[in-house]
Amino acid sequence: MSVTIKSPREIELMREAGKILAKVHEELGKALKPGMSTYDIDRLGEELIRSFGCEPSFKNYQGYPASICVSVNEEVVHGIPTKKRLIQEGDIVSLDAGVIYKGYHSDAARTHGIGEISEDARLLIERTRQSFFEGMKYAKAGNHLHEISAAIGGYAESFGYGVVRDLCGHGIGTHLHEDPEIPNFKQFRRGIKLRPGMTLAVEPMINLGTADVVWMDDDWTVIAEDMSLSAHYENTIVITDGEPEILTLTESEIAAGDIGI
Numbered sequence: 120m121s122v123t124i125k126s127p128r129e130i131e132l133m134r135e136a137g138k139i140l141a142k143v144h145e146e147l148g149k150a151l152k153p154g155m156s157t158y159d160i161d162r163l164g165e166e167l168i169r170s171f172g173c174e175p176s177f178k179n180y181q182g183y184p185a186s187i188c189v190s191v192n193e194e195v196v197h198g199i200p201t202k203k204r205l206i207q208e209g210d211i212v213s214l215d216a217g218v219i220y221k222g223y224h225s226d227a228a229r230t231h232g233i234g235e236i237s238e239d240a241r242l243l244i245e246r247t248r249q250s251f252f253e254g255m256k257y258a259k260a261g262n263h264l265h266e267i268s269a270a271i272g273g274y275a276e277s278f279g280y281g282v283v284r285d286l287c288g289h290g291i292g293t294h295l296h297e298d299p300e301i302p303n304f305k306q307f308r309r310g311i312k313l314r315p316g317m318t319l320a321v322e323p324m325i326n327l328g329t330a331d332v333v334w335m336d337d338d339w340t341v342i343a344e345d346m347s348l349s350a351h352y353e354n355t356i357v358i359t360d361g362e363p364e365i366l367t368l369t370e371s372e373i374a375a376g377d378i379g380i
């Protein structure tokens with residue numbers, strides 16, 4: 120599969136998919152409480168997604184059994200919700216979700232602190248988010264894809280963090296994962312030239328310690344090899360003639376001028 124350019128009509132559908140997903144994340148973020156199970160988070164997330172007339176993109180994707188990936192503390196991504204895991208004060212919880220609206224996907228992730236969290240954890244979450252926006256400074260038509268990668272990785276590495284190398288962002292559209300792959304660190308090739316109408320899911324995964332990750336026996340959950348904390352921040356974006364349009368922000372994230380580009 121090659122990188123596709125979406126038509127204005129397709130982008131409009133992805134805009135809608137993005138808005139809905141932003142609301143789902145907003146509601147999930149508000150609902151997180153100590154004592155809640157990761158299974159409860161998934162149930163609520165799936166209900167919200169369906170209440171907006173969408174399908175959860177992740178459910179049954181390559182056998183993934185849930186709608187929301189819930190990854191706690193040293194879990195990087197793709198944690199499987201379970202009734203046995205209760206989130207606690209001091210945890211950091213990464214929620215990754217995707218919706219399908221009229222055949223078009225959006226994909227976004229946020230990491231939340233539960234109650235009072237350590238200063239190290241707070242900074243990791245904030246800087247992981249900012250690394251995405253550092254990447255956005257280069258997400259412009261005529262630039263090359265790996266300028267985004269280098270900006271994300273360079274920013275995160277300046278704090279001594281481990282930038283996960285074994286997982287990447289991706290193109291998105293009628294499929295959850297489309298070309299191109301979008302690494303979060305400097306590459307030796309410049310990557311494809313960015314063009315208006317390309318839709319991308321950019322998703323830095325940043326560890327407090329080593330960049331190395333391992334897969335758990337469930338074949339999904341990815342954890343930091345040294346068990347250090349990990350944060351994830353992802354949005355679906357469109358390349359335009361000017362600034363990138365970020366589809367998966369809430370009205371209030373946009374109104375707050377909180378888009379950091």
Ligand code: MF3
Nearest residue numbers: 177178180183188197215226
């Ligand atoms: N945002 C995640 C990714 O792009 C989606 C999780 S895939 C699933 O890898 F299989 F867990 F659903």
Ligand code: CO
Nearest residue numbers: 226320322353
């Ligand atoms: Co993704």
